[in-house]
Each structure stands twice: as structure tokens, then as C-alpha cells.
Amino acid sequence: MKDRAPGTAQSLKQRIRHELTRLIRVYVVITGLFVVVTALTISFYYKLSELEHQRDLVAAKLGFAADNMLQQMQALGASSVLWTGITDTVGRSIYLEPLLKQFNQLGTHQLFLLDYRGRILLAPDRALAELLLQAAPVVRAVSDAAPGYGMRPGDSLSPELFIYTQPIFSPQLEMPVGFIVGSMNPQAPLKDLALKDDIRVTLGFGEAPKQFKLDETFLLASEKTVWLSRDGKQIPIYLHLAQAQWDKLLFVLVLLMLTFALGDWIVRRINEWAREFAANTTERLDQLVQSCQDILVGRTLNASAQDYDDEIASVFTNLGKMLAQQKVLTDELRTTSLVFTTAAEAILVTDQNGRIVDVNPALIRMTGYTREGLIGQLAGPLYRVAGSDEQPLGIAQALTSQEVWHGETFFFNRDGSHIPTATSISPIVDDKGATIGRVAVISDVTKLKQAEEKLRFLAYHDSLTELPNFRMLNSLVEDRFGETQGEQRSAALLFIDMDRLKALNDNYGHDIGDVVIKAIAKHLAARLPQGSILCRRSGDEFIAIVNLPEGIDLATLRRDYFLDLNQLLVSTAAGLVAASVSVGVARYSVDASNFNDLMICADIALNEAKQTQRGTVVWYEPDMGEKLYRNKLIQSKLVKALTENVLQVHYQPEVDLRTGELIGLEALLRWSDPELGEIEPSEFIHIAEDVHLAEGIAIYVFNQIVKDKPKIRRHFPGVVIAFNVGPQAFRDFRLVNAITEQLEGDEAGLSGLEIEITESDIASGEKNLLKQLRMLAGVGVPVVIDDFGTGYSSLSRLSNFPISRLKIDRDFVASMQSGRQARIVEVIINMAAVLKLEVTAEGVENQAQRQRLIELGCYRGQGWLYARAMPLHELLNLPAVLLPTAAEDLTGMPDVVAAS
């Protein structure tokens, strides 16, 4: 900051007054000077012209008087009486005196006579004559015998005098016979002019007086030379009139004083005005400040500040707006700051070079670093890919652009350990959109990861045998038989069913049954070839997938494979127990070219084994394929059913478990065919997906719901209707387009709708799925994850999706009471709480489940405890609050599993 100007320490009031006063003073001084100069100039020229006029008068008067004297002298000199008198002696005064008197009668001059040597011959005023005898003009004239003239300066003896001495020549003589001396007091004729007292007339006769140039500082002067003509010679009379300027100065002084007095008055008035103005302005500025403070603390504005319509008011208005905006920003900033410091998530801010600028306390707590140790360090090395020293590729890419990066990564702690984190890195951009740094929000997901791992394990493994469960098999199979079917080698799917488990349980108890099952699992794992996949599908069912050599024929297979699988002895607490399994085998790409068909084929083969000879391995043969036939039939009828509106939409209520209030509906598709009977969606949806009808079905359902919704909402205001959509429905944008078209037609049309998509569908990685779900969320259609817990979904992936709710898969709810599985539901509910998602439990079928769910904090549920899926007309007969049904009685049986 620059040094402040000296004046800036003053108050506004002082500055305004100071500045105005200064300006006015300058104005007054300049005006004063101008007035003075003008007055002086005018006065000077007026006075000068006046003086010149006086000078001309003096010149005329004096010239006349002097000329008159010279004329008189000449006349006297030419007088024969004089000549006679000069040559006369005693007694000549008789006539000379009258003569002189006659020539002196004007009184302006004095003539007297000298003899040839300059001695007084006759002088009316002898004293004067004797005085003048010493005067230079007289002495010179006598000496030169020629006219002499000049001034005699005034002194105590006489005033200043013009002296002219003229020799007298008689006609007979060459030499002067005497001299006439004429003297005149030049000031005397001027008395008639009544010159002003302050006009000083300085004169020179014959030669300029020396004092002409003196003392002119305060004098106005004018000069003139009057020329007298005498005997062909020019005799100058120099006039110098000087007039004191003091009166002018006095005039100017008065003028100046008047000017300054006026200036002073103006300054006072301005001062007064400036004081009032400044006070008023200050008061208004105070008001402005007060108003600003009011704005900042959110108070109502003081209206008085707006009574004006001037600059301050404008400033006030603009400042008010700015401050209001600023308040919002400040509040945001405060919130942000609060969030930054109090957030549970670790936050790390870097500059554009990746160097750490700031970290929040949560990060310090999480990682054990010191803040000082982190500031200025490169942030990159802190992120690590799990098991690698490298930074995740996504981060690096995100850092090269302005993209946001979300994902999971590891973060190195101070102690060298690394913790799993969910990290979100966003660019910080300035006003111009340039990236000036990045902010990373890092969540310690260690516990989630652990829960996830456990959940995954629980979800994908059989808890008894610790073998993969069927879900895991599904995903493994998808990996193997999915996209790369053509490259897949030959494989066999083994459907293995333990013989007589019920009897075993009945005979030895479930514990022995479980031991046997575990033993069978161990036996199967040991007997199957390396690289085989084995899973426990349900209580006594196992499925295995075994690679087969290429080109091997069935006969060879029957002879060489799986011969020792069937029989084993199990040592139990109850002694050795003989166990056997029946096995149905289907060959991939020989019996079926997809997993479902393969399963069906294997199942057919197993059924064959069970029905013919337990404890054997039966290889599928085509004539066993009834189920396959049904599938083909379904496939063929599906299009027709779809086009002829045979498919019906049923609704299953979702209630608040605490009150029974109906809060939502899940739309479910029902298909009843005369030939095929009731066909479950789980059966025909797979087929529909195979023939790419999934999307059409979804649109069909959507349209039906839209049609039904007004009736439903009229009956159950605020109720939300969810409908299931498979991933294939998102293959292109038809569904989303259909939904958004509905939005265009009816703004209210989408309210109260929810899309349900299974967790496994999300995990399928369908292209554009995320994008479309975001679009739907954007138009007000929330996304709900169905069958949660069954899919392979990472938390990071879930966090990327616009998910509003999770629906816990009915299997987990059903197994809540079995002890081991009970914790899965708890984990899911806790995890949803962390992710701030709502949770709905599916398949709630008894009071115990309901009670337990409420205890765990899950307050939404659906299931037979309240209602099954029902057609619209039945639904519309339901009350708003549902009571648990008598079906509860059925739930006493632990192994009854309801299928939708």
C-alpha cells in the first residue's frame, strides 16, 4: 500500500472543508489579483491620461509663460530706450524703471538689467538680482556674450527659477552693451491650473533635471518637452509630472480587502455548507454503514437511507445488493469453512501444481500427519492404487483436465500403512473458469470396506460350506459365458443334489446334516478337476462347472468323468454316515449355448437321475428337454402377450413398518397363460432379455402405471409407485425418452414414480446406464436399488449413482432369524445410514422380522405380512393404513420362502 496522503488522516468533513476552503481561497486570491491588476491597470491608464492631460496643460501654460518672458526680453532688448539707458548714466532710472516695470507687469517673470560685465545695472528686486548673478545661466551668458539659460534650483533664498539671460546689442556695437536677465518661477503660472496637490511638477529649462528618474516606484510619471524658439534656436523646457500612487494603492487595498472580505464570507458560507453537507453525508454514510451491518446480520433495512435519490443512495442500493450477495457467499463460506473444519471426511486442498495448500482436521485425525508436514508437499504420492505404488490412473487423468474424479483409492498414513478411501477430487476454478487447484474429499471407508468384504463374502459364499453360493456362480458364469462365448472352451455344468437330506436331518438332526453337507462339499471340491467352479445352490444342491477337453464325445465322457463323485462316508458325531449325491451334467455349447439353458439341461438330467437311479451321474441328452421347450414357448408367446395387453400390472404395497401406513407401491408384472399357466416375471424376463423385449416390457409397464397413477393417487395421496427396470431396458434411450415424453405431456405425470433397478444390474456395467439414471433423477424420478445385497456392487459405484433408497433382498430378510445371516441386514442398514440412503426391507412376512427391522432402524417394508401384489381394483379397496395379516401364522415355519 502506498503511503497515505497527508490529508487522508483527516475526516471527510475536514477534507471537504479543507479542499473547498482551499479552492475558494485560491479563487479569491486569483480573483483578487485579477481585480487588483485590472483596477490597477484601469486606474493606471485613467490616471495616466489624466496626468498627461495635466501635463499638456502645464506644458501649454508654462510654455506660454516662458515664451512670454522671452518675448518680453526680446522686446526689451530691442528697445532703443534700453540702449539709450545703457549708455546713459545717473538718472536713467527715471525712464528705465518704468520701462522695466512695464515689462515686468505680468508678474510671471522678473526682468532686470546687467551691465556689459554682468553687474547689476537696474533691478527692481535687487536681492533677487544679486542671487541670480551667481546663477550659471547668467554667468555663462556674460562670459560668452551669448544667450544663456537654465534653471536655478529652489533653495531657502528663492524658489526654483527659469533664467534666461540675453545680451543687449546696440546697433553701433558688436559687443553686448549689457544683459537682460529674465527669471520666472515656473511653478507660479501653474497655480492657476489648480493641479492636484499630489502632482509634483519637475521642470528643466534648457537641460533635463537630474531628478527625473528618481523615486518612480510609487509615482505615475509623464514627461514632455516644450520647445521655445528663440533666435533660431530651440530651447527645451522639460516637464516631468509625477503623481503619487498611494491613493491608488489605497484604492487597491480597499478593493483587495473587499475582495478578501467577500472571499472570507464565501469561505465561511462554504464552510458552513460543507460542514452541514459533510455532517449530512457522514450521517448518511453512517446510516449506510448501519444498513450494511443490518444487511450482514440479516436485519430489515432502514428505510430512511433510501429517501434520497443521489449517489449515496445509488451506492447504498448497489452496496446493499452486493452485501446481500456477499452475505449469501459469506454464509456459504462460513458453512463451507464449518464443513471444512468439522467434516468427518478428510479434505485436502492442492494448488494447480498438486502441492498441498490446506488440509482439514479430519485429515490430520485420519492420517496422523501434522498439518505443517503436509502443507507444500505433493499430494499425488499420498494416493496409491491398492497394492501398488502408483497413483490411480483416473486421478492422473482428472488432474490433467478439469474433470471430477470419484473413486476408491488408498491413502498412505504417516505410519506407512494405507487406508482405503472413497475419494472425490474436484477442480477449484476461479471466476474465469481456470483451474487454480483441486479439492479432495477423502472418506475413510475402512469399516465400510470391511463390511463390504464381509457382506460380499456373506452374499457370495455359502456360510455353511464356505463355497461360493449361486449368486457368485452367476457372476462367475457370466464372466465365463457372457460376452466371450465363442472363445469359451467346452465345459460341463454339473447339477449336484444330495440324496435324502431330509431323512438324514430327520434321523440325525440338522447339525449332523450340516456336517454331512460340509463333507460333501469338501469331497466335491477335492474330486472335481482343477479350475472347476463349485457352489452350493441351496440346502442340498451344488452346482459345478468343469472344463472339458475339446472334441471329446459323450461316450468317453460317460466312461471317464465323475465316476467317483457319488458316494462317500462321512464321519460324524453320530458315527459314519453314508452319503450320496445325484448329478445331472450338461455340456456347454453342446447341450445349450447359454447358462440358463445349460442349467435347465443339467436340471433335466438331474431329474432323470433322481427319477431313475439316485447316486448316479446322468449326462443330459436332448430328449430330456421339456423345460427348454417351455422356454421356447414362453419366448414365442411373449411378443403376442405384450402386443395384446395380456400382461397385467399388479401392485404390492410398501408400508411404514411402525404405523402400517401405505407409503408406496411396487408395480409387478403378472402373466397368466392358458397353456403355460402362471408365468413368473423371473421366468419370462430372462427370456424377454434374450430376445431384446425387456425395453418394450418396461415401457409397457411404465405406460400402465402412468395410466393407473391418477386413480391410485386419488385414493392414496402421496403414495410413490416404483417399477422395475432391467439393465437391457437402458440399452438405448427409448425408455428414458418415453418417460421424458410423459413429462412433456403432463408435468405431474412423473411425480410419485420411482425406478427400481437391481444391484446386479448396476454392476452389469451397462453403457449409458448411469447417464440415463441421472437424467431420470434429474426429471424427478428417483432410483431405488432392488434386491440389494445380492449384487456385486462397490460402495464407490453406488455413490456415483443417483440413488435414493435401497431395498434389502427378501432372502436376507427371510434369513434374519437364522443367526448368521441376521447380521447382513444390520450391515446393510448401517451402510445405508452412512450413505444417507433410505432402506426398504422386502419380503417382510412376520412380526418378528418387522420388529427386528424397526430395531435396526429400517422403517419401510413390504411383504405378505401386509399385502401381496394385487390388481388395481383390489388395491383401490385397501385402507390407507394396513394391519399385519393372518398370514403371519404361516411364518412360523422357518424354511418357507415366498417367491414373488
Next chain:
Amino acid sequence: MTIKSKSHAMLAAALLVCALTSHKAWAAEPVHIGFDGAYGIKTNTAAKSIERGVLAAMEEINAAGGVLGGRPLRLLTRDNQGLPARAKDNVAELAAVLDMVGVLGGKYSPAIVESFAQGPALRVPLISVWGSADEITDAAGSGSYVFRLSLKDIWGVQALLDRADRRYQAKRVCAVLPNTAWGRSSDSVLKKKNPKTDASVVFTAWYNWGDTSFTETLTSCRNSGGQAVILVANEKEAAAFFQEMARLPVPQRFPVVAHWGMAGGVFHELAGDAVEAVDHQVIQTFTFIDNKRPAAQRLAKSVMATGGFTSLTQIPSPVGAAHAYDMTHLLALAVNKAGSTNGAKVRQALENLPAHQGAVRLYAPAFSAKSHEALGPDQVMFVKIERSGALSPQK
């Protein structure tokens, strides 16, 4: 040229005169006689004439051994230009010269009056050899250093009046007088005229030097019944007056009886033919014409020689030469009688001179303590000025 330098020049001229006159080597210191004359007035011939008279006498005296047992006389002159002031100075200067035994004054009475008034102070005899104003000697009184060997107006002007009466039978006379002491002296005489004289002044006209018109004067004179004019004037004014008169028809012209001033200058030259156009008589005390006196003839001889004149009629201002000649002799006598150059002693000696046979008259003696006048009415005579300037004695 300044007055001073002019004075020096005149002094030089005087010394030259001395040198000329002192052709003999003199061992003794000269005894001085001064003369202050109006040399500067060009029309004036009196000064030169007086100088000649003095020199003539000195030549004789010095030839006879000088004075005081061998001391030569020497003349010192000054030019007063007719100015009384100048004359006063000149006389004072001359009187101050060592061994100055007498200072002569010439023409122009005012100058004489003015300069001789210093007599008591100068204590050197001051002698008017031309000036006629009564005042010259009358004012001096007893014990005066002022002497006169010249006409005196009291009887000279009376003589003019008488002459007008006798010569022209003019009983009614007009006086034309200069506005000076000379004129005033004449006027005084005319007013106090001799009761025996029949003629009387009926009109007096005063003129100033340089006046050129006398028409009014003549008209007034005629209107006053004037029959003749007594003219007191010097040559210049007289010439003007004559010319004025000459322009009048002859019957209207007045006969003029004139004082001798006009005879002391070149009147005939100035007046021209008017000289003869006006009948006139000019008073004189001496003439060379038919003068049998030995001294006069010696003088005439000397003057003619020094002046280069070929006839007696050519000698200008004869009275000046004669008076000066006589006075120089008288001074020489006085010096010798006084035996000293002391002014007081010479003055006393002048009052006690023996008889002396001069050019003008027999001085028996010239002066006395009571009378410092060397001439008297007996010496009065009249001349007519000829066109040539010659002064022809009139009966």
C-alpha cells in the same frame, strides 16, 4: 571674442601706441596719461582725434625732455564703446596704472559722468576733453579731481539757443534731445535759459539711441510753431534726423542748430546728401581753419602727419585733438609743477598752473581751485558740416 580678450587686445594696441611714440630709448620710467574713448563706435571720430592731440603734445613734451627731469610721457588708451559702465571700469583701470597722472575722457557725456564720478576714490585727475554735460564737473564739487577742457552745456547749449535766434531768428525753438544725461543736461540748460535770450523752447522731443524716425518729432515741432531745431545728437541720430528732414519739402524743413556730438563722427557719411539739404549750425570751440595760433598750427601739422591728412579740412573732430593737445601740455606742466606723479599732487598742481599758450586759447591759468573749467563761452563758434565732412566755420 570675449570682452576680456577684447580688453587685452586694446591694451596691446595701447602698448603699440606707446612703442610708436617712444621711438627714443628712455632710461627713465614713463609717466602715464590715460585716455578712455569710445573707439568701438565706428562712426565716432572723436576718440582717435583726441588720441592724436595727446600724442602730438606728448611728442613735443617728450622731445623736450619729458617730465620730471627726463621721464617720458606715455599714453594709455581704453575703449569704452560709449558705455558708461565700461568707461567707469576703464577709468578705474587707467587710474590704477603706476605713475598715472591724469585720465582723459572723451565723447559721450554719460560715460564721463559715470566714470568720473569715481574721482575721489581714484585720486587721479580726470579731465573731460569732450564731454559737455554740466554734471561732469558740477557734481564733483570742491577739491574735485575732475577737470574739464571742453564745452560746458550751461553756456554751450545757451549758445545754441542764441545762435538759433540770431542766425535764424527763431524765437520758437524745438529741442530734440537724447534720452541721456547729455540730453537731460541740455534740457536743463534750455529750461533755465538766459532771460536775455528771446528764443525759447516750445517743444522738446526726446529720442533714444537707435531711433530712426523723427517724423512725429518734426510734425509736433511744426505744430508747436517751432522755427528751428536745437539738435543734441551724435552723428548717427543726427544723420537720421537730417535724412528725415531732407525728405520734407524745403519749406517745411527747420534750420538746425546742433550740439557738437554729430561733429565727432562721420556724420557726413551717414547723412549723405541730407547734410546739405538742411541748413545747420554746429557748435565748436576750435577750428584749424584759418587758425593763427602757433600751438594750433603745430598741432595741425602733427595731426595731419600722423593722420595722413592732406588738408586741414580733412581733420575730423578737431576740437577733440585741440582740447587733448592742450590738456596734455597742461598735465605735463602740472606734473612738473607737482614734481611727482602723485594724483593728488598733480590735481593740486592743475589748480595752480601757470599761464599756458594752448592751441585753443591762452590759459591764464587753466584751472583754479574754484573752477575746473578750462574753457568758456568765448570759445564758442559754429561750423557747418560740409558734404565732404569738412567743418566750415560760420560767422
